[in-house]
Amino acid sequence: AGNTLKVRVASVGTGENLGDNIFESFNFTSGWMVSPSASVVDADTFKAITNDATWARPTVNLLVSTKLYKGSYDGVSSNGKINRCMDDSFGTTYLPDGSSEVYFTAKTGYFFVFHSSNATDQTLDVSTLAVQQVTAPSATGIYFTNPVVTGTFNYNAASFTAVITKE
Numbered sequence: 001a002g003n004t005l006k007v008r009v010a011s012v013g014t015g016e017n018l019g020d021n022i023f024e025s026f027n028f029t030s031g032w033m034v035s036p037s038a039s040v041v042d043a044d045t046f047k048a049i050t051n052d053a054t055w056a057r058p059t060v061n062l063l064v065s066t067k068l069y070k071g072s073y074d075g076v077s078s079n080g081k082i083n084r085c086m087d088d089s090f091g092t093t094y095l096p097d098g099s100s101e102v103y104f105t106a107k108t109g110y111f112f113v114f115h116s117s118n119a120t121d122q123t124l125d126v127s128t129l130a131v132q133q134v135t136a137p138s139a140t141g142i143y144f145t146n147p148v149v150t151g152t153f154n155y156n157a158a159s160f161t162a163v164i165t166k167e
Contacts, residue, residue: 017136018070022062023129032056045125048117054124061109064133071131072100075113078123083115090114
């Protein structure tokens, strides 16, 4: 039904404006809650107290739905299990483990640090958690390439969907 333009990002622009780091001084012992299957170990670590997956989240919603954010996340799982930052439905990953300066659009105001520990006493130690709202887009834009067509892209349709992948 709709038109689709498949492109690759050749280079990302510069000069975007970012808000403050929402998690500048995150501390699981204050202002955060954990799942019933977890307990807080210290300021940046929580652990499983049952064989279920665990999560931690701020006690208040810090994201604004539909707004664009830029973030970085790194966590160390004691048993090597998956850990990431997600939305409240656990269906959308905002920041995968080891991510640096990743863009995401908030689905809701909720933000979860998720650990699929699946074993009692397994810990997740978060070493990096930084999220900033993008308050103004890049001043220089983004340059796209297309592996099939070169030159100027000219689309006359009223709307189209761009499927974008990073080179």
